[in-house]
Amino acid sequence: MDNQLQDIINPIFNADAYYHEMSVDTVIFGYHEGSLKVLLLRPANFDLWMLPGGYIRKNESAERAARNVVFSRTRLDAIETAPVGVYSNPDRMKNGRSAVMESMRSQGINIPDDFWMFNQFVSLGYMALTEYAKVQPSGSFYAEDVRWWSLDDLPQLIYDHAQIISEAKTRLKYIAYTKPIGYDLLPEKFTLPEIRTLYETVLEKKFDDRNFAKKMTNLGIITKLDETRAIGPHRSPYLYTFNKDRYDELMSQVGIIQF
Amino acid sequence: MDNQLQDIINPIFNADAYYHEMSVDTVIFGYHEGSLKVLLLRPANFDLWMLPGGYIRKNESAERAARNVVFSRTRLDAIETAPVGVYSNPDRMKNGRSAVMESMRSQGINIPDDFWMFNQFVSLGYMALTEYAKVQPSGSFYAEDVRWWSLDDLPQLIYDHAQIISEAKTRLKYIAYTKPIGYDLLPEKFTLPEIRTLYETVLEKKFDDRNFAKKMTNLGIITKLDETRAIGPHRSPYLYTFNKDRYDELMSQVGIIQF
DNA sequence: TGAATAGTGTCTTTAAGACAGTATATC
């Protein structure tokens, strides 16, 4: 049996003084090859997947806790998070709680029946947008598998995590209707078809290529580079970058842009 | 000294088993005579005002707790609430905590130094929209004053409540940009100038009366009645009601309307 | 009849949306 696990678990046995009785669950989005991805993890000897999550220390804010979770799973620092919702339904942890406890015990971790970690927890849902290629999916002492899943092909999820992902997706869609998106999800250089496909994916709606280019140009958020990317037996698309100043301007103003 | 207060306090002394270590604070908006109001309360012998708030029972959701708070302060049942934010800054309760404890003790309430109610709390901010004239501002065992304050003339507030109000206001503004507002804030029958002024107040922006009427008509959310309201030595304005079906349709669709 | 506010139509400007033919890279 693995004593290291027990060593890690022990310090947080009496965690009341250090942790709020509250967790964060983070929906980490990435975008790759035309589909939205979400980073999920799966504990050893367990067949349900879960969102990366953690507990909120009393000397940090919830936002800070969420960012720590994102960092620990992606190795990306200073990724902004946005709140998605509060998950406080009294039976939200019914689906999978006892299975998690059994699984931990089966690995030789000695946990009491009333271990606080399995109390009925309120969880704060956060979402984060990441650049797929830069993420290094990282496990932990209890997370055996960490990997991207396509939003349209998710595995079985623990607790109410499917709901949290669904609400994060809706929120992302709503943001895309009113603010520019893409800066956090696309690589530094991208093509017009790439950003258009991102919008089509998030908004679940097709855009005419000419009208889309016109809109982007009129908004002034992207700049055409003098480079192309060779991607097949056909004309090579030009590369673009975001005009960050203009992007941030639209991002921060209270008014909205419409898609 | 008032033993009734002690009687009320006692049952929640060891509240760990019944309450989450988490509170809700609700920003209850009303609209009256051209200005947005928020319902605040002030404990006896205390000179800081606060948002109506409460604790979350373990057998209820946070949303449910917020609605209970709204009901207890307004006597309005089934008022919808919307989340505003999570307030978890570790020193968020610095401003006023000891003053509240002193104030309670000065009324003969016997509270220990480490009384859980004054732990460092995470609070969930909620907002609710109410019809000003229907609200019956209601106190409680510790709230001496309960009354409306204009958003542009707020008193000194405890903790981080000024920030919560400010963020709720921003959220309301953002909602007004993208969805219809007014159904919850205006009386059943209202005039065109009244709803226009509401929009001007919330969006902090003037609208041309002709264009505003055109927009409302085109959206189809209001219906002109065959009644007028005599309100002064000038032409009487027609009364309108909301077309609730159309209003709800716009409210629920993922797309947005633009103001 | 004077003072105050309500009500309403047209023109201009801007942006959204529909639509198709030419250009280029590779095999």
Place this chain on the structure above:
DNA sequence: GATATACTGTCTTAAAGACACTATTCA
């Protein structure tokens, strides 16, 4: 030259925004 995708301009339509005069109530 065949194939696949990138690129781009014009017209139509819808909505936003600017703008000013007439109507009604009551003192």
